Amino acid sequence: MRPFRQVSSPVCALPQPNVDTDQLIPARFMKRPRSEGYGSFLLYDTRFDEAGAPRTNPVDDALARGAQVMVARRNFGSGSSREAAVYALVDAGFRCVIAPSFGDIFSGNAVNNGLLPAVVDEACVETLLAADVVSVDLEACRVWAGEAVFAFRIDPVWRVKLLNGWSDIDLTLSHADAIRAFAQADRLRRPWARLDSN
Known part of the structure; x- marks a missing residue:
């Protein structure tokens, strides 16, 4: 997964609340393998009519x-737990979604796929929705839109x-020394708890 530090990008404004995962990618497109990419199906029913015309x-x-940054109103990514909603955003080139709140499962899926779910106060959203370009800095946990920060x-x-x-595995491995130290100390404290490997 690509590390996220900063991104500066045109804004994709989605000024509605409760954009759910079925809106982000309708279920009928989820039969395709991920290797084919899901980006073209992102918000499909918003972008195309019933006949498929744009x-x-x-x-x-x-x-x-x-655009690599989407700004939306509250409760973004609610609904079903489909990870394909995040795939569609990532495959379309998005690195960050900014909203006042997110669906819990969506947020976890987003992070696991390198997409930043940045939570801002509701009052900030109106300024960001009207911006042409925003800059997002994960190290500072700040977003800039013109002079507004x-x-x-x-x-x-x-x-x-x-x-x-x-x-998650990388995160666990980052604690490998502490895990080894605990295991060694535990062997001394509770030798009876360790199965004989012979």
Whole structure:
């Protein structure tokens, strides 16, 4: 996974609350293997009509400008636990979603796929939705839109994982010395608890 430090990007503004995972990627597209990429199905029903003809929409405009940051209102990524919603965002080129709140499972899936779910106060969202370009700094936990600067929140463990590009296994391995020291001390404290390896 690619480490996340900073990104400066045009904004993809999605000014509605409760964007759920079925909106992010409708279930009918999830039969395809991930290797084919899910980016083209991101917010499909927002971007295309029933016949598959493109609608005028802010998502395609933002993607054409190289947007890597999406800004939305509260409860982004609610609904079912489908990880494909995160795949669609990542495969479309997004590195960060900024919103006042996120679905819990969506947030975990996002971090595990290198996508930053940055939580900001509701009052900040209006400024960010109106911005053309934003800069996001995970080390400082700050987002800039012109002269405006806002703090964002993220779980400290998730922050470490994203900064280093770590999976859960990598995070565990970062504590390998402490784990070994504990195991050695535990052998001395409780030798009866260790099975004979012979």
